Amino acid sequence: MDIFILHLINGITLGAMYALVATGLSVVFGVLRMVNFAHGDLFMLSGYLLVFLYVEKGVPYGLAVVFTVAGMVLVGFLFERIVIRPVVHRTWRIQLIATLAASIVLTNLAILIWGTTPRQAPTILSQNVFRVASVNISYQRILLLVVAVVSFLLLTWFVQKTRTGKAMRAISQNREASVVYGLDIHGISSITFGIGSGFAALAASIITPLYSVEPTVGAMVMMKALAAVILGGLGHVRGTIYAAVLLGITEALFAGYVSYPFRDAAAFIVLIFVLLLRPQGIFGRKVSI
Amino acid sequence: MKRKLTFALVISLIFVTLLSSCAPLATPTEATQAPTQAPTQVSSEETIPKEPIVIGVPSAFSGPIAYVGESYMMGYTLALEELGNEIAGYPIKLVTADNACNPDQAVTAVRKLVDVDNVDLILGSGCSSATLAVMPLLPEAEIAQITEGSTNPKIYDGSGVGGNIWQFRYVPDDRIMAEGFAPFIAAEVKSLSILAYNDDYGRGAAQSYQDILGGLGVEVVSTEYFERGGADFRPLLLNIKEDKPEGLLLVATESDGIVILRQLKELGLTQKLFARGAIVTPLFMEMTKKEPGLNEGIMEGTWWAPGLDPKFDVAFVNRWGTAPSPHRATSYFIMRYVVKAAIEEAAKTGTVDRKSIRDALEKISVETPVGVISFDAHHQAYPNMAVSTVENGTIKLLQVLETKAPTK
Numbered sequence: 001m002d003i004f005i006l007h008l009i010n011g012i013t014l015g016a017m018y019a020l021v022a023t024g025l026s027v028v029f030g031v032l033r034m035v036n037f038a039h040g041d042l043f044m045l046s047g048y049l050l051v052f053l054y055v056e057k058g059v060p061y062g063l064a065v066v067f068t069v070a071g072m073v074l075v076g077f078l079f080e081r082i083v084i085r086p087v088v089h090r091t092w093r094i095q096l097i098a099t100l101a102a103s104i105v106l107t108n109l110a111i112l113i114w115g116t117t118p119r120q121a122p123t124i125l126s127q128n129v130f131r132v133a134s135v136n137i138s139y140q141r142i143l144l145l146v147v148a149v150v151s152f153l154l155l156t157w158f159v160q161k162t163r164t165g166k167a168m169r170a171i172s173q174n175r176e177a178s179v180v181y182g183l184d185i186h187g188i189s190s191i192t193f194g195i196g197s198g199f200a201a202l203a204a205s206i207i208t209p210l211y212s213v214e215p216t217v218g219a220m221v222m223m224k225a226l227a228a229v230i231l232g233g234l235g236h237v238r239g240t241i242y243a244a245v246l247l248g249i250t251e252a253l254f255a256g257y258v259s260y261p262f263r264d265a266a267a268f269i270v271l272i273f274v275l276l277l278r279p280q281g282i283f284g285r286k287v288s289i
Numbered sequence: 290m291k292r293k294l295t296f297a298l299v300i301s302l303i304f305v306t307l308l309s310s311c312a313p314l315a316t317p318t319e320a321t322q323a324p325t326q327a328p329t330q331v332s333s334e335e336t337i338p339k340e341p342i343v344i345g346v347p348s349a350f351s352g353p354i355a356y357v358g359e360s361y362m363m364g365y366t367l368a369l370e371e372l373g374n375e376i377a378g379y380p381i382k383l384v385t386a387d388n389a390c391n392p393d394q395a396v397t398a399v400r401k402l403v404d405v406d407n408v409d410l411i412l413g414s415g416c417s418s419a420t421l422a423v424m425p426l427l428p429e430a431e432i433a434q435i436t437e438g439s440t441n442p443k444i445y446d447g448s449g450v451g452g453n454i455w456q457f458r459y460v461p462d463d464r465i466m467a468e469g470f471a472p473f474i475a476a477e478v479k480s481l482s483i484l485a486y487n488d489d490y491g492r493g494a495a496q497s498y499q500d501i502l503g504g505l506g507v508e509v510v511s512t513e514y515f516e517r518g519g520a521d522f523r524p525l526l527l528n529i530k531e532d533k534p535e536g537l538l539l540v541a542t543e544s545d546g547i548v549i550l551r552q553l554k555e556l557g558l559t560q561k562l563f564a565r566g567a568i569v570t571p572l573f574m575e576m577t578k579k580e581p582g583l584n585e586g587i588m589e590g591t592w593w594a595p596g597l598d599p600k601f602d603v604a605f606v607n608r609w610g611t612a613p614s615p616h617r618a619t620s621y622f623i624m625r626y627v628v629k630a631a632i633e634e635a636a637k638t639g640t641v642d643r644k645s646i647r648d649a650l651e652k653i654s655v656e657t658p659v660g661v662i663s664f665d666a667h668h669q670a671y672p673n674m675a676v677s678t679v680e681n682g683t684i685k686l687l688q689v690l691e692t693k694a695p696t697k
Contacts, residue, residue, distance in 0.1 A: 122580040136557045214544070216351065
C-alpha cells in the first residue's frame with residue numbers, strides 16, 4: 001500500500017509538471033485556434049534564462065523566477081508578432097510549418113549559444129527533502145504543486161473576471177463576431193501568447209532545478225503537453241489540467257508496476273483509448289458539421 | 290501578400306536548414322584548418338602538397354547526449370592541434386555526421402560520410418546501438434572504423450576473426466571491464482541492483498555484470514532499464530528501494546546520472562553506489578558544482594580517470610576551459626596515438642587510402658600513457674582501465690588495471 005501511495009504521489013507531481021507546460025499551449029490554442037509547436041522551445045529558452053540569471057549572475061532564485069517569467073512574456077509578445085501574426089489567417093499547414101520552423105531555429109540557436117552540455121540549476125528547495133513516514137518529496141516538488149494550483153486559479157480568475165480575459169473568451173468562441181464588435185484581435189492575441197509563454201517560463205523555472213536544461217529538452221516536454229491538450233479537449237484549459245494529471249498518474253503507476261521503458265506507450269494508449277470513446281477529448285465539446 | 294508570405298517561408302526554411310546543418314559543425318571547423326607551419330626546407334619531391342586525409346566522425350550531435358558527440362570532437366581537435374593538424378605530412382580534415390545515437394540515423398550518417406564526403410577512415414559511431422548498426426556497411430564500403438565509445442561485447446564477437454575485418458575498437462568492452470571491476474563490487478556488497486540504459490550499451494553492460502557477479506557470490510536482485518534523456522526515474526528507484534539490495538550499479542553518463550542521483554537522494558536510498566559510464570569524472574563535478582557531493586563515495590570502473598595522463602588533463606582544460614571526461618579523453622588518445630601510428634604505418638606503403646589504413650591498424654603497436662595499444666585478432670585494443678572514487682569532493686584514483694581478452 002505504501003509503495004502505491006508513493007507511486008501515486010509521483011504521478012501527481014509529474015502530472016502537475018505536464019499541466020504547467022500544457023496550460024500555456026492550451027490557452028494559445030483556445031484563443032488562436034493553432035498549435036504552437038515551438039512551445040517546448042519557449043520552455044527550453046526559459047530554462048536557459050533561469051540558469052543565466054540564477055546560476056551565472058547569482059540573482060536570488062525567487063527574483064530569477066520573476067525575471068524569467070517577465071522576460072519570456074516579452075519573448076511571447078515578440079514571437080506572436082514575428083511568427084504567429086503573419087500566419088494566423090492562413091491554413092493549418094502553413095501555421096504548422098511556421099511554428100515547426102521556429103522550433104528548429106530556436107533549438108539550433110540554443111546549440112550555437114550555449115552548446116550541448118546540459119546545464120543545472122539546483123536550489124536549496126531541490127536539495128532538501130520533506131520526509132514524513134515513508135514519503136520523501138523534495139521541497140521543490142512541493143513548490144511545483146503549489147505553483148501549479150495557484151497559477152491555475154489565477155488564470156481562471158483572469159479569464160473569468162477581467163475585461164481582457166472576457167475578450168479572450170469572446171475571440172475563442174467567435175473570432176469574426178469579436179471583430180465586428182470591435183475587439184482588438186491583435187492585441188488580445190499578443191496578450192494570449194504572452195500568457196502562454198509566461199506559463200512555459202513558470203514551468204521551466206520550477207522544473208529546471210529538478211532536472212536539467214539542454215537544447216532538445218523542449219521536444220520531450222512538448223510531446224507530453226500536446227498529449228494532455230488533446231486528451232483534455234483542444235483549447236479546454238481545465239480539461240488539459242485534468243488530463244495532464246491523469247497522464248502523470250498513468251505513467252507513474254505503469255512505470256512502477258508494469259514496465260518503466262514502456263511508460264510513454266501507456267500514456268499514449270490512454271490517449272488513444274479516450275479519443276476512440278470521445279474524439280473531442282474528455283472535456284471538449286462535440287462539433288457536428 | 291500571398292507571394293510575399295510564401296517567399297518569406299521559403300527563405301526561413303532555407304535559413305533553418307542551413308542553421309541546422311552547420312550547428313553541430315561549430316566545434317569541428319577548428320580541426321579542419323590546414324597546417325599553418327610550412328616546412329622550412331622542402332625537397333623537390335615534397336613541393337607537391339599531399340592530398341588531405343579525410344576522417345569521418347559519426348556521432349550524436351543532437352538529442353539528449355549531443356554533448357558526448359561534441360566531447361569526442363574536443364578530444365580529436367586537441368590531439369590534431371598538438372600534431373600540427375597533419376600526420377606523416379598529410380593534412381587531416383575532420384568531417385562530422387549526426388547519428389543522434391540512433392541505429393537508423395547511424396546508417397545514414399556513415400553512408401553520407403562514405404559516399405558524399407569520401408572519407409578515408411571512420412572514428413565512430415559513439416553509441417553501441419549505432420556502431421552495431423553500421424558494422425555491416427564497412428566491408429561493403431571497404432573502410433575501417435575505429436570505435437571510441439561503444440562497449441557492447443557483441444562488437445568484439447563480430448570483429449576481426451569474428452568476420453568483420455574493417456571494424457576496430459579502442460575502448461575495452463563491458464565484458465572485459467566487468468572482469469576487472471566486478472571484484473571491487475564483490476568486496477563491498479553481497480547483493481546488487483543494476484540500473485542501466487535501455488539500449489545496446491546499457492543492456493550489454495548489465496548482462497556482463499550479471500554474468501560475472503554471480504560467480505563472485507553477489508546476487509543481482511533486479512535489473513532495471515531506462516531511456517536516455519528521461520526525467521522521472523523515481524518509479525524505478527522506488528522499486529529498487531523495495532528490493533533492498535546492498536548496492537546499486539548505475540550504467541549511465543553524466544547527463545542522466547545527475548538526475549538519477551538527485552532523485553536517489555530525494556527518495557532516501559542508502560545503497561552503496563557503483564558506476565560504469567561517466568559518473569566519477571571531472572565533467573560531472575563541473576556540471577554539479579552548485580550541488581557538491583552528488584557523486585560522493587561512488588566507485589566507478591571505466592576506461593579513463595583523471596591522473597592516467599596528467600599532461601592531457603592540463604592540456605584539455607587549457608584548450609577548452611572545461612573539464613575532461615572519459616569521452617573527451619578517449620578521442621584524444623585515439624587521434625594522438627592510434628590514428629597517428631596507423632597513418633604513419635600506411636604512409637610507408639606509399640599510398641594512404643582506406644585499405645592501407647586498415648592494414649596498418651592490424652600492424653601497429655604504440656606506447657601511450659594508458660598502456661601499449663595494438664589490436665588483437667578480434668581487432669580489440671586493451672588500454673588500461675581505472676577504478677576511482679570521490680572522497681571529500683575530489684576524485685581519487687584507486688587502481689589502474691591492465692585489461693585483457695575476455696575469458697568467456
